[in-house]
Amino acid sequence: MAGTLAEKVWDAHVVRRGTDGAPDLLYIDLHLVHEVTSPQAFEGLRLAGRPVRRPDLTIATEDHNTPTLDIDRPIADTTSRTQIETLRSNAAEFGVRIHSLGDADQGIVHQVGPQLGLTQPGLTVVCGDSHTSTHGAFGALAFGIGTSEVEHVLATQTLPLAPFKTMAITVDGELPPGATSKDIILAIIAKIGTGGGQGYVLEYRGEAIRSLSMEARMTICNMSIEAGARAGMIAPDETTFAYLQGRPHAPEGADWDAAVEYWRTLRSDDDAQFDAEVVLEAADLEPFVTWGTNPGQGLPLSGSVPRPEEIADENERVAAERAIEYMGLVPGQPLRSIPVDTVFIGSCTNGRIEDLRSVAKVLQGRRKHDDVRVLVVPASARVRLQAEAEGLDRIFLDFGAEWRNAGCSMCLGMNPDQLTPGERAASTSNRNFEGRQGKGGRTHLVSPLVAAATAIRGTLSSLSDLDLPEGTDISSFDGTPLAPLDPRVLVQV
Amino acid sequence: MEKFTQHTGVGVPLRRSNVDTDQIIPAVYLKRVTRTGFEDALFAAWRGDPAFVLNQDAYRAGSVLVAGPDFGTGSSREHAVWALKDYGFRVVISARFADIFRGNSGKQGLLAAQVAQEDIELIWKILETRPGTEITVDLDARTVTCDDVVVRFHVDDYTRWRLMEGLDDIGLTLEHEAEIAQFEARREPWRPRTLPAKHLPKVEIAAARPAGTPLELGPTRSA
Numbered sequence: 001m002a003g004t005l006a007e008k009v010w011d012a013h014v015v016r017r018g019t020d021g022a023p024d025l026l027y028i029d030l031h032l033v034h035e036v037t038s039p040q041a042f043e044g045l046r047l048a049g050r051p052v053r054r055p056d057l058t059i060a061t062e063d064h065n066t067p068t069l070d071i072d073r074p075i076a077d078t079t080s081r082t083q084i085e086t087l088r089s090n091a092a093e094f095g096v097r098i099h100s101l102g103d104a105d106q107g108i109v110h111q112v113g114p115q116l117g118l119t120q121p122g123l124t125v126v127c128g129d130s131h132t133s134t135h136g137a138f139g140a141l142a143f144g145i146g147t148s149e150v151e152h153v154l155a156t157q158t159l160p161l162a163p164f165k166t167m168a169i170t171v172d173g174e175l176p177p178g179a180t181s182k183d184i185i186l187a188i189i190a191k192i193g194t195g196g197g198q199g200y201v202l203e204y205r206g207e208a209i210r211s212l213s214m215e216a217r218m219t220i221c222n223m224s225i226e227a228g229a230r231a232g233m234i235a236p237d238e239t240t241f242a243y244l245q246g247r248p249h250a251p252e253g254a255d256w257d258a259a260v261e262y263w264r265t266l267r268s269d270d271d272a273q274f275d276a277e278v279v280l281e282a283a284d285l286e287p288f289v290t291w292g293t294n295p296g297q298g299l300p301l302s303g304s305v306p307r308p309e310e311i312a313d314e315n316e317r318v319a320a321e322r323a324i325e326y327m328g329l330v331p332g333q334p335l336r337s338i339p340v341d342t343v344f345i346g347s348c349t350n351g352r353i354e355d356l357r358s359v360a361k362v363l364q365g366r367r368k369h370d371d372v373r374v375l376v377v378p379a380s381a382r383v384r385l386q387a388e389a390e391g392l393d394r395i396f397l398d399f400g401a402e403w404r405n406a407g408c409s410m411c412l413g414m415n416p417d418q419l420t421p422g423e424r425a426a427s428t429s430n431r432n433f434e435g436r437q438g439k440g441g442r443t444h445l446v447s448p449l450v451a452a453a454t455a456i457r458g459t460l461s462s463l464s465d466l467d468l469p470e471g472t473d474i475s476s477f478d479g480t481p482l483a484p485l486d487p488r489v490l491v492q493v
Numbered sequence: 494m495e496k497f498t499q500h501t502g503v504g505v506p507l508r509r510s511n512v513d514t515d516q517i518i519p520a521v522y523l524k525r526v527t528r529t530g531f532e533d534a535l536f537a538a539w540r541g542d543p544a545f546v547l548n549q550d551a552y553r554a555g556s557v558l559v560a561g562p563d564f565g566t567g568s569s570r571e572h573a574v575w576a577l578k579d580y581g582f583r584v585v586i587s588a589r590f591a592d593i594f595r596g597n598s599g600k601q602g603l604l605a606a607q608v609a610q611e612d613i614e615l616i617w618k619i620l621e622t623r624p625g626t627e628i629t630v631d632l633d634a635r636t637v638t639c640d641d642v643v644v645r646f647h648v649d650d651y652t653r654w655r656l657m658e659g660l661d662d663i664g665l666t667l668e669h670e671a672e673i674a675q676f677e678a679r680r681e682p683w684r685p686r687t688l689p690a691k692h693l694p695k696v697e698i699a700a701a702r703p704a705g706t707p708l709e710l711g712p713t714r715s716a
């Protein structure tokens with residue numbers, strides 16, 4: 001029978017079919033662990049006298065709490081330090097591999113899996129973090145789980161799961177210059193809503209998706225959860241294989257050939273049936289920003305803050321009124337007129353090397369707006385090394401930005417990188433919830449290119465607002481290296 | 494896990510949609526390594542507002558939360574469920590729940606009862622007209638009773654069974670240990686393993702230079 005990509009991966013992992021409404025028991029290929037959602041899970045194992053069943057399918061890193069300054073000193077916040085030390089001692093006790101601060105593969109868990117080549121097509125990947133959907137960019141079935149499920153996977157390497165529905169999201173055509181994969185996913189969320197994906201695994205397809213790099217695909221799959229979906233997937237192709245080949249944990253030799261042969265079967269059959277379908281035209285997209293306090297409250301940058309009285313649905317109208325008040329905006333105000341205090345470039349959504357390269361191309365040779373602070377935080381220590389090998393750090397510093405160590409940082413403000421009450425940020429991260437980036441902080445979600453243009457002008461801006469030198473090809477802001485690598489640093493991110 | 498069959502308690506109307514898990518418990522409270530003691534963190538940003546529903550005497554001792562649609566969106570933090578339970582909530586009623594939140598609730602004995610939005614509007618009116626009104630939630634009959642309003646709620650059969658029996662998921666799964674071992678025996682050998690660890694060449698990491706520090710160019714890097 002014809003199947004979708006998600007169904008194929010699901011079926012290949014069923015240990016035991018559920019009967020009478022019971023869920024299927026699914027095998028988990030890769031379990032990523034971080035300090036925030038794991039301590040209570042390890043404690044549960046300890047109390048029950050259970051071991052980690054497959055330490056060789058488990059890997060831990062420190063990301064949510066880690067400071068981005070002074071990483072060579074003890075962590076100043078004692079509760080953060082305790083949580084990180086708890087992860088280290090749990091990893092040692094249960095035999096789990098860990099990449100700690102100071103290690104080149106420390107960083108946001110959703111960058112570490114791909115850069116090590118552990119994230120591969122057709123796997124089931126879980127982590128106690130909702131942005132685990134990122135790994136779906138490789139054609140893996142990857143989803144976030146709660147701490148009870150973290151303990152369940154540690155103990156059994158399986159999860160009981162009720163089947164998902166499937167939704168095809170087709171993005172046809174070609175993105176216009178200045179628009180990015182971030183704009184695609186923000187437009188999708190605005191279209192289907194923050195609950196539109198509930199119960200679904202989304203499969204992104206179409207010409208515009210196929211032409212994206214792995215980094216850009218990760219950005220899209222990463223924010224599937226913001227549409228309420230459990231997972232997002234993209235069928236693997238030559239772009240995927242090229243990204244993986246040669247990475248430390250990618251298969252080699254005959255294993256590589258066997259793996260690629262299997263990976264090529266991981267696509268939805270032409271006559272596969274999806275439970276829902278959505279179609280977008282990439283050519284219609286332009287840089288997108290959020291104006292409200294959930295990721296579905298977004299509009300093209302050329303638009304204006306909505307007027308609540310024009311919203312028909314009562315719940316949405318009340319939510320919009322509340323959001324506009326929290327955000328300190330005026331209905332009808334053009335989005336381009338909104339001044340920001342901070343620009344944050346980083347996170348598991350947009351903290352990868354390609355993002356940093358495209359931002360650096362925009363910022364090169366310029367100075368930031370006087371009233372804006374700019375924070376650039378690479379997703380992993382290895383991304384940081386790569387950026388430094390290409391001289392990107394110098395461009396950021398010359399621009400007036402702060403160049404930091406790797407971690408989740410201001411995306412969720414668990415470390416000292418936070419907004420103050422009333423402070424407004426243009427952020428390349430994934431959530432604009434009230435207080436997400438610090439109590440009282442106001443967040444506008446944007447692409448890296450919009451973040452860069454905003455840092456220059458001080459108000460929400462895109463490349464088209466910049467006085468670019470005559471003949472500049474803005475379609476070339478695509479993440480190609482700016483300079484040859486420093487030969488002393490042989491890295492691959 | 495404690496068995497759940499029926500619960501009666503004060504209903505709390507939370508007239509907000511899209512209550513995400515950052516609102517239920519902000520990230521700064523996630524640094525603890527314990528599973529209990531999160532009651533103060535529940536709705537922390539809103540608790541400072543005297544008008545907030547839980548700051549009103551009639552609702553303070555509430556145990557059935559009646560919220561707007563799309564409750565529990567966002568982060569996967571199970572701390573959201575722990576905070577609700579630690580405060581004293583046994584049931585959350587909403588027209589739509591985020592998938593991960595719903596799953597986490599089921600694991601922790603918090604009932605996520607799905608009720609049509611029009612019925613929630615009715616219940617809100619009763620709770621706001623007569624603050625302190627109790628709601629009875631019957632998991633066996635799948636009904637929510639608030640004053641003279643009786644409505645059905647949806648919960649999936651498996652979660653309902655586990656809640657009513659008070660069963661531990663890990664124990665249930667380990668009954669099938671032999672099948673897990675058989676599955677493992679037929680996994681392809683090229684599937685990745687984290688151990689033994691394979692690394693790119695070892696690189697020492699120093700702290701990124703502080704902001705504003707003049708850059709010293711390395712000998713091989715042309716200025």
